[in-house]
Amino acid sequence: xxxxxxxxxxxxxxxxxxxxxxxxxxxxxxxxxxxxxxxxxxxxxxxxxxxxxxxxxxxxxxxxxxxxxxxxxxxxxxxxxxxxxxxxxxxxxxxxxxxxxxxxxxxxxxxxxxxxxxxxxxxxxxxxxxxxxxxxxxxxxxxxxxxxxxxxxxxxxxxxxxxxxxxxxxxxxxxxxxxxxxxxxxxxxxxxxxxxxxxxxxxxxxxxxxxxxxxxxxxxxxxxxxxxxxxxxxxxxxxxxxxxxxxxxxxxxxxxxxxxxxxxxxxxxxxxxxxxxxxxxxxxxxxxxxxxxxxxxxxxxxxxxxxxxxxxxxxxxxxxxxxxxxxxxxxxxxxxxxxxxxxxxxxxxxxxxxxxxxxxxxxxxxxxxxxxxxxxxxxxxxxxxxxxxxxxxxxxxxxxxxxxxxxxxxxxxxxxxxxxxxxxxxxxxxxxxxxxxxxxxxxxxxxxxxxxxxxxxxxxxxxxxxxxxxxxxxxx
Amino acid sequence: xxxxxxxxxxxxxxxxxxxxxxxxxxxxxxxxxxxxxxxxxxxxxxxxxxxxxxxxxxxxxxxxxxxxxxxxxxxxxxxxxxxxxxxxxxxxxxxxxxxxxxxxxxxxxxxxxxxxxxxxxxxxxxxxxxxxxxxxxxxxxxxxxxxxxxxxxxxxxxxxxxxxxxxxxxxxxxxxxxxxxxxxxxxxxxxxxxxxxxxxxxxxxxxxxxxxxxxxxxxxxxxxxxxxxxxxxxxxxxxxxxxxxxxxxxxxxxxxxxxxxxxxxxxxxxxxxxxxxxxxxxxxxxxxxxxxxxxxxxxxxxxxxxxxxxxxxxxxxxxx
Numbered sequence: 001x002x003x004x005x006x007x008x009x010x011x012x013x014x015x016x017x018x019x020x021x022x023x024x025x026x027x028x029x030x031x032x033x034x035x036x037x038x039x040x041x042x043x044x045x046x047x048x049x050x051x052x053x054x055x056x057x058x059x060x061x062x063x064x065x066x067x068x069x070x071x072x073x074x075x076x077x078x079x080x081x082x083x084x085x086x087x088x089x090x091x092x093x094x095x096x097x098x099x100x101x102x103x104x105x106x107x108x109x110x111x112x113x114x115x116x117x118x119x120x121x122x123x124x125x126x127x128x129x130x131x132x133x134x135x136x137x138x139x140x141x142x143x144x145x146x147x148x149x150x151x152x153x154x155x156x157x158x159x160x161x162x163x164x165x166x167x168x169x170x171x172x173x174x175x176x177x178x179x180x181x182x183x184x185x186x187x188x189x190x191x192x193x194x195x196x197x198x199x200x201x202x203x204x205x206x207x208x209x210x211x212x213x214x215x216x217x218x219x220x221x222x223x224x225x226x227x228x229x230x231x232x233x234x235x236x237x238x239x240x241x242x243x244x245x246x247x248x249x250x251x252x253x254x255x256x257x258x259x260x261x262x263x264x265x266x267x268x269x270x271x272x273x274x275x276x277x278x279x280x281x282x283x284x285x286x287x288x289x290x291x292x293x294x295x296x297x298x299x300x301x302x303x304x305x306x307x308x309x310x311x312x313x314x315x316x317x318x319x320x321x322x323x324x325x326x327x328x329x330x331x332x333x334x335x336x337x338x339x340x341x342x343x344x345x346x347x348x349x350x351x352x353x354x355x356x357x358x359x360x361x362x363x364x365x366x367x368x369x370x371x372x373x374x375x376x377x378x379x380x381x382x383x384x385x386x387x388x389x390x391x392x393x394x395x396x397x398x399x400x401x402x403x404x405x406x407x408x409x410x411x412x413x414x415x416x417x418x419x420x421x422x423x424x425x426x427x428x429x430x431x432x433x434x435x436x437x438x439x440x441x442x443x444x445x446x447x448x449x450x451x452x453x454x455x456x457x458x459x460x461x462x463x464x465x466x467x468x469x470x471x472x473x474x475x476x
Numbered sequence: 477x478x479x480x481x482x483x484x485x486x487x488x489x490x491x492x493x494x495x496x497x498x499x500x501x502x503x504x505x506x507x508x509x510x511x512x513x514x515x516x517x518x519x520x521x522x523x524x525x526x527x528x529x530x531x532x533x534x535x536x537x538x539x540x541x542x543x544x545x546x547x548x549x550x551x552x553x554x555x556x557x558x559x560x561x562x563x564x565x566x567x568x569x570x571x572x573x574x575x576x577x578x579x580x581x582x583x584x585x586x587x588x589x590x591x592x593x594x595x596x597x598x599x600x601x602x603x604x605x606x607x608x609x610x611x612x613x614x615x616x617x618x619x620x621x622x623x624x625x626x627x628x629x630x631x632x633x634x635x636x637x638x639x640x641x642x643x644x645x646x647x648x649x650x651x652x653x654x655x656x657x658x659x660x661x662x663x664x665x666x667x668x669x670x671x672x673x674x675x676x677x678x679x680x681x682x683x684x685x686x687x688x689x690x691x692x693x694x695x696x697x698x699x700x701x702x703x704x705x706x707x708x709x710x711x712x713x714x715x716x717x718x719x720x721x722x723x724x725x726x727x728x729x730x731x732x733x734x735x736x737x738x739x740x741x742x743x744x745x746x747x748x749x750x751x752x753x754x755x756x757x758x759x760x761x762x763x764x765x766x767x768x769x770x771x772x773x774x775x776x777x778x779x780x781x782x783x784x785x786x787x788x789x790x791x792x793x794x795x796x
Contacts, residue, residue, distance in 0.1 A: 006631040186487040414646040449495055454501055462642045462647050466609075 001041035001252045004466070005028060011038070012254060015160075019258050024181040028151050031178075035160035039123075042164075046122040049087055050158060056083045057132045058153045061139045061146035073140060080136040084129045089183070090123055096325030124164030126322055129288055132157050135171045137293055144171045152178050159260075161251040165244070167265040167285035174262070182259025194441050197426075197456050199249030199318035204464030207242035207277030207421040210235045212407060212465070213417055218385060221395050225405030229398040236385050237378045238421055241269065244283070270377075271432050275339040286322070290315050313337035321386070326394055332383040339376055373443050415461055421457075499633050506639020512650050518659025519649060521613070523664045527563040528579040528614060528754050536580065536781040537664070539592030541566040545763050546717045547590060548773040549663035555777040556589065556784075562664035569604050570597050571624055571673035574697040575611050578620040581708060590713045590776070591703060595747070598728035599688035612642040620700070627693055639649070665688055667766035672720065672754035688726045695731065702739045711785045716745040718752035718772060719763040742783050746772070 001008050015034045021028055040047055060433050061078035067073050095116050102112035137155065138144035147153040158174050162168075182188075217224050218231035224232075248265035255262045272278035280286050298311045312336065316374045320333015351360070359365040379396075386392035430438050440452035514529065516522045523544075527536065536559050543564025552560040556619070563576060573591065589760040605627050614621050615636050625632050635641055643650065705712040716723075716737050736743035746752060757768025764772055 006629075006635055186482060186483045189487065358590060378528075412652065413645075415648055417739060446490070448492070450497065453494065454498060457498065458501065458505065458640055464644065466635075466641075466644065 001038045003247065003254075004200065004208075008043070009156055016254075016257055020184045028149075028155055028178055031160070032155045032158065035155065035158040035163060038160040039158065039163055042123045043120060049091070049122055049125075050128065051154075053084055053129065053132050054154050054157050056148070057136050057157075060136050061153070062148065064136065064139045075199045075257070077136060080172040081133060086131050088125060088129050088444060090117070091119060091125055093321075093325045127166045127168055128157050128163060130168050130286070130322075131162075131166075134168065134289060134293065135175075138171050147171075147175055159255070161260075162262055163254040165247045165251070166283075167248060167251065167263045169263060169285070174200040174260075177260050178261075180196055185259060187303055188259050189257050192253040192258075195256060196250050197251030197253075197441075197453065197460075198417035199246045199251075199253060200464070201456060202242035202246030202249060202424070203422060204466065205460055206424050207239045207246060207414070209416050209420050209463065210239040210242075212413060214239055214385070216409060217407065218391075218395070221354075221391070221398050224398065225403045226399055226401070228405065229395055233378050233382055233385075233395070233399070235417065237270070237374065237381050238380060238424070240384070240423065241266075268428050268432050270374055271370060271428070274373060275336065275376060276342055278373055279336070279340075284320070289416050290319055294318065301402050309341045312340050312344075316340065327389050328383045328386050328389075331389065331392070332380050335380045335383065339380075348378055371384055420463070502639050503602060506642070509640070509643045509647070509650065510613070512654045513643065513646070516650060516653035519651070519653035521646070521665065522599075522653060522657075523563060524576060524614075526561060526664065527576050528617070529583065531561060531584045531586065532559075532607065533561040533663075534586055535560035535588045536577075536586040537562040537564055537590045537592065538577060539564045539590075540568050542593065542594065542717050542719075542763060543590075543592035544664070544666045545668050545759070546592065546769050547776070548665050548667070548770055550665075551770060551773040552777055555774070560663065562666075564592065564664065564666075568603065568607065568610070570694050570697045570701070571604060571608060571627070572611065574701045575608075575614070575618070575621045575624045577701060577704065578618050579614055581704060582618065583674055585708050586710060588713065588780075590715060591701065592715050592717050593611045594733060595716060595723050595729040595732075596688060596726045598698065598731050600691040600692050600694075601728055604691070605693075609644065612636055612644070613646070615642060643779065665769075667769055668763055669766055670759050670761035671765055672755050672758040672760055674720075680764070685725045688728055690727055690731055694728075698732065698735055702735065702741055704739075706739070712741050713776075713780060713783070714741055714743045716747050718746045718749055718764060718768070719762050720753065720755060720758045723747045744776075744779060746775070749775075751775075778787045 001011060011034070018030055019027055036047060039050065043094050043210070060076050064073055064076050067076065097114065098116055099113055101114070105112045134282060135144065135153075139146050145297050147156065152175065155178055156169075156171060157163075159169075159178075161173070213424075214236045214468060217228055218236075219231060245266040252262045252264070265283060267281040267284065269281035272281050295311060295315045298314070299307060300311070303311065314337075316333045316337030317330060318333070319336075320329045320331070320346070323329040354360045354365065359368065363448050364401055382395050383389075383392045411428075429435065439448075441449065441456070443449050443452065489678075513521065514525055516525065533549075535549070535552055535556070537543050537549070537560065541564065544562060544566060545564075547560075547562050547564070549560035549562050552558065563573075565572060565576075570593070577589070608624050611621050611624055614716050615625060616622070616631075622633060625636060702712065704710075714732070734741060735741075752764075752768065752772065754768075757764055758770060759765040759768075
């Protein structure tokens, strides 16, 4: 089931009402059943994969707590991680590595005897696998007690709001919430519903609307002029932000209605003044996952400069691979690693130049830094969006080797695109700079609040794209 | 606890008030949009609205962009002495044509219908059903339209109970064509003025012959279209209009031909007519320009004159 479907608009209130009507001791069962139902909408049989990892990690957690021998503990952790990564390797990466192996063998004059697997990628596999891994790592580190209630643990992995596209929660934040009794709280309900409404706006009015132009241009890029490809790339930068942060808003909002508080996943990333700041604002739950479980174990900042750069590059390359089994994602991740290394290596030099020019702080300096960060991120998105490296290369050539012509498409739709971006920009500026004088959904006057809710609902109904399909991040 | 209960009561009362306000605004906004929608002076919906609400012509042309750009109603009227309206619409297939035809029949029965098709008209296409949203403003006016909308998804009809949802994605276009009407179509005909650069166009096609799978919905729509014509005693012509590039034979084509033959419907394929293989007549490889369209209209008129049924012919002769 996807959030932007009519089925979800029926599913959500039914589950929420039942949640508050049921006694606390049965609520986990309701949420677990609802989560199974939610997941089985995609491909029912794949729920067995989830149960496989849930059983392994649940058992590993209990034994990790029981066993005192560090070697045995480590072995248990490795077993649990291998099971999780093994599932990812089979379902997500096997065909990718096999295709590359075929290419190498073909180049050497051999034929690859290993057959390709005829399987579909289970939806959101990387998200719940990473969430499950964070549990066993935290139990291993002694930061989290092993969960004895199988149903609660299963719910931790499968909680439907964040099951297929995050935020990737930590057990310390989420597990205990399933045991706490949540009473019907009007503040939680109204704040949750508002958050969901904003998420729907981002997804169907902005992301899916922009995707029409982006798809048209990217799928036929040799026919388009440079300005068109630049605009489509910028549109894609906004599209992917709204698609993913819209999903996170709906996830956080729908959990909040029932009294659950999920971690924030985005903090207006396109206001970042550097790539490192961008990563503290974009997909925060994944960035912190990689920081806590990969970057710091590799030595973090307390290593030589060379090793630090290697660690950074490796983490971002793996992050690229996490997104998808394609060289385009690996290049995308590596590019961000490269940006960060360049940023670190030139930091002092850039600061000195800015000081000399008098651009160190102030509006102009911020504007330049934000614009340059957006430019770098947008170039990287081209690799993310392209279906192959030749296509990404073709798109970059299309931008940098000037070709005249500008594509508008359906004028009304083109106008909607800019209206949607303008509305988003106002909302984000208001959030970023705490402009409380412009309150709509949070206005103290109930009449204005209600008019704002209705206005937003009707904007979604009139301008949203309802055949936009899945969220981009579901495929990961 | 008492305060919690008080807060909850207030919350639910406000929620109820908001629901009532939502329904009221939806009805008012829906009625307003309906007015502007039905009074648009130009644009594709103005053409569709004429077919649905104001059709009084003898000949109706239906089909996709190729219908809209290829059939000049003035030439048909001059030659056949039968008034004509072109109801073709860019990007739309047989499901749309059938629905709009059903709506037209509720108010007026044309004497002749020209259905312009492509060789893949009955093939399964990825986005054909999602495009049916354009019929939403005409919902509740015909059972056939409801059935078509239902093909989009089980819950589509439920969603369509919201008046505003029916005009989703149309607001700017509706106001644009109401307030800034360009009146750019001639009886629905939308001629293309540019000339194709033949040196940049390939006539080859990469689609494999007979590689398509048939869409049961499209086959059903064609049968429904033909049966309605039979029931209303409308003479139906099914034409495949010319194209510059090679056309790949599809299973759809064979099926369409066999349905037309078994129902004694006049079917003619102009795709390989050598007369129309001249690049001067084209705007792009699938669409004739205005010069090509006029020549093509003259050709089909000559063809139709020989085939018009006595009932239509009597009128044609008397007007002559």
